[in-house]
């Protein structure tokens with residue numbers, strides 16, 4: 512690590528603490544000029560591979576995960592901040608269990624684990640996206656249907 516002020520290599524780490532999103536913050540001090548600065552180390556998700564149920568593989572795509580989550584959450588009272596927190600929490604949960612290959616089922620499980628505590632309708636919707644849940648989805652659809660009907664009554668009255 513070079514000092515951004517004098518380019519000296521003699522930089523000491525003063526403090527290390529965990530950042531918000533699976534990152535590490537370090538407070539540093541240049542031993543040559545005394546300049547103090549902070550750095551952040553982040554885990555990159557680019558190397559992650561998703562292993563699907565048919566054993567095919569694809570690169571992990573956070574955007575894709577976010578989109579499926581938004582689809583489940585659509586029209587539910589959940590804000591962007593909660594979605595982000597959910598994504599971060601999900602990634603952290605998966606990363607603590609797997610190295611570079613993530614079974615798609617494990618991702619779905621982690622997302623659902625998080626969604627369940629946030630919104631049960633969104634949770635059921637997400638569950639119904641997954642083919643493993645074919646039997647379950649009929650039940651989910653029924654619940655969604657009932658939920659929709661109730662919402663209709665509310666807006667009508």
Ligand SMILES: [Zn+2]
Pocket residue numbers: 514515516517518519541542543544545546
């Ligand atoms: Zn310096």
